Amino acid sequence: MASQLPPLPRRRLFEGFRLRDLRRRLNIPQASMARRLGISVSYLSQIENNDRPITDGVLLALVREFPVDAAEINGEGGTAALLRAIDAATDSSVPADRIDEADVRRGIEQQPLLARRMVALHDAYRRSQEQLRVLDDRFDTGSGDAAPLPWEEVRDWFQAEGNYIDAIDRSAELLADALALDDDNVVRAFEDRLRLWHGVRVVGAQGDGSELSRFDEGARTLALNHALPPESRAFLLAHRLVRYEFANEMRLVIDRAGLASPAARELLSVGLANYAAGALLMPYGRFRAAAYEVRHDIDRLRQRFAVSFEQACHRLSTLQRPGAQGLPVFFCRVDMAGNITKRHSATRLQFAALGGACPLWIVHEAVAIPDRILVQLAEMPDGTRYVSMAKGLVKPSGSFTRPPRRYAVALGCEEAHAADFVYADALRTGGAATPIGASCRICPRLDCDQRAFPPAGSVIEIDPDRRRAVPYGFR
Known part of the structure; x- marks a missing residue:
């Protein structure tokens, strides 16, 4: 018999002591935990004292914020399955209408195999996108099929x-x-x-x-x-x-x-x-x-x-210690030529995709303005929004005969974590965001005036009677 997704939790879940133990083990103050879960401090206190149950909404927030640790509270795993299905159903990079959370929940209950198939297809789509990013990165470095x-x-x-x-x-x-x-x-x-x-x-x-x-x-x-x-x-x-x-x-x-x-x-x-x-x-x-x-x-x-x-x-x-993760951030260091010389991302943003190539990303401006912190709310083509901080740094060489090292570092997190990221205070989160993109070879944006060349696999359209910043269109 084919396996099915675990049933969603329907019991009243009084596991406040586990939530309190999790918070204390991670050394997170109540106010910070409440912000990350999207609830008030008094509500969190009531849950921890078992005066109120942990609702599905709070469980979903727990799984999003603490994916490993939330299993201790919700042993059945239904919420994790629901979250994966919601992620697949609402992924803005998929060119189809999104499905709201209530419909996803009904789908898991009524058509579990169909829901599992949707999640599997979405996982395969994500893998194919990652492979495309890797190929793009290989093209950038000129390594092609050669050994890394x-x-x-x-x-x-x-x-x-x-x-x-x-x-x-x-x-x-x-x-x-x-x-x-x-x-x-x-x-x-x-x-x-x-x-x-x-x-x-x-x-x-x-x-x-x-x-x-x-x-x-x-x-x-x-x-x-x-x-x-x-x-x-x-x-x-x-x-x-x-x-x-x-x-x-x-x-x-x-x-x-x-x-x-x-x-x-x-x-x-x-x-x-x-x-x-x-x-x-x-x-x-x-x-x-x-x-x-x-x-x-x-x-x-x-x-x-x-x-x-x-x-x-x-x-x-x-x-990234299991059971005690920090804020999921991306970090990189970019030199004057736009080369990324250090990089790591614990977010959905992967630098193989960004490649340091998008001129709209704030880090490039920061290189030219040392010792000043710049902030930016940016949105990738898949709809994920990031709060970015970038600062230009200069390291003296100690000699007139050697130029100093100039570069910028950038640090950022997804907009959902803005409450724990002080640099978001300088931005109006939830408002307009700068539309940054991946490497031009794989960026799908049609209306970018900063585009260096069309994406791979696109069909070029040229209208000699219309003049725009970019001298072609594509589809």
Whole structure:
């Protein structure tokens, strides 16, 4: 007999203690949890005290916000099935009328096999779109059918891991506790640990200042550029320290990664050390709690943890611990030429699709305006809206003969999470959004004046008697 979707919960669900335990385990204040669930604080308090049941609407919000943890409260799984069906029925990227939630619910109850088939087809559609994005990314890099380059292997591996490495992250949290790190003693604590536990002395770098650091294994010295700002000095010390402290953990991760080339394994080793250094400077639990407390205000976070603006942004993109996820954000770094040099997304926005190519995205403007935060409400062709923050940064080279490094970092979340993202306060969420798109090769927008070329597979239409910003149409 063919399997059916689980029945939707119809009992009065008094599981407030589980919801309260979930909130406390994730270290989320009642007010923040209430905002994320779309209910009042008093209503949430009544649910947690079992004075009111958890309704289907609250369960749906729980599944959306905490997909793994909500299973503890709704063991039957009916709400998760309903959410998948609603997602398929309301996906704005599908060229057909949407189905409202009440009709989806009736469909699951009356035609469960048809509903399951709809969800399966939608999953297949999503996979095909992702494959198209990958092909577009391959076209951008010129790699075609060739084996991926080492940096592509490592980038894709981190993306597949959700940009979270549990064994290393937890080890970093334990070491941070053991060192009793605070804002005033980070550099001293790292230098002492390196000297006393690993026989490494920290010295000043000699030369023209082109190197940030140099480690001499024979002399057991780590030379640091004297012009480094405090946060960069702390990061480089942490990077060297974790290569000793977490050598076994990193070796196991690399062995299990299954990367094809030796160069990719070496790059992954460096990437894991960078990851561990960030986790040591910004321990998971404390950093996550602080992020929600200040509503992901990067300047307040970087001051509290004595890190750089970019380091704080990057760390937010790694908060994917099962059972204690952070705000789902995307993060990227873009250079002056529009190349994305770092990227990760825990949202539906995937950079293989965006590719840094859309000129309407605020990050490109930010590159040219250093030390100023720009915000934007943007909408992708599938209707998903994002609140984006971007800031241009300049890293001095230390010499007139070498130009400084100029780039921008961007951080954003879906509009539904605007209440937990302080940068949304500068925008009128729910109002008009900038229509950004994917790479022009796969962007379906018909009315974009910024289009560089028509999408692949389209039929070009040219009217010599009409002049527009883009000299062609397509269908």
